[in-house]
Amino acid sequence: MALTLYTVSGAPRGWRVLIGLTLKGLDYDVHYLEASRQEHKSPEYLRINPRGQVPALDADGLVIRESIGILAWLDREYRDQPLFGTSPAEAAQIWQLTLECEDHLRSAINNLLHPVLVENIEMPKTGSEERAALEAAGEAMHVELRFLDDELNGQSYLCGDRPSAAEAVAFPEIRLLQRAMDREPEIMAALGFRNMADRYPRLFEWLNRVTALEGMDKTLPIHW
């Protein structure tokens, strides 16, 4: 089956699907859209996804949108290397964590990294409303990192000993955080994001473990 993924370089939801395809060892083509040129809002792309969002997957003419829906479809179509486990109990655990990451982790990352990486703000003055908002976003992010670090206690991956859909959803977010720490070290350090290995050692090891999985390098944003 010919699989073509439509995404934007670095878009975390498209990245999820790239990881899902990679974990399953599937061959695929990627059609990168230029967000700066609004290609995801072009009439051609709106015929693929009327919401003008990425990702969308074309599987021999069957077009699927919604990143987690695509992961679920991949798992039904291709049974090897399951993304959602093999037993009801495993599926429950993986769906739970996958949706928690989609909800809590995604919004924590967005609230923190939008001002830091997209708006490129300077560190706001102590006592200002902006400073309080940024510190609150940082603290909400720490809550999520602590949560994931605890989940990794005694296991290699978020839901056990094999990578799953939870990795596909969590990895892009944590990798984006690492990118922000590399690109804006001062502001991130002021918010307590200095060295992930010290504060979140299990999560740091997990990040390295997932990074080292076969084919993961090809999922990284092409503009990095």
Ligand SMILES: N[C@@H](CCC(=O)N[C@@H](CS)C(=O)NCC(=O)O)C(=O)O
């Ligand atoms: N729930 C959708 C959300 C898709 C989404 O918001 N994608 C972002 C990129 S990560 C996008 O296309 N943003 C551009 C826009 O909404 O105009 C999914 O998980 O696929």
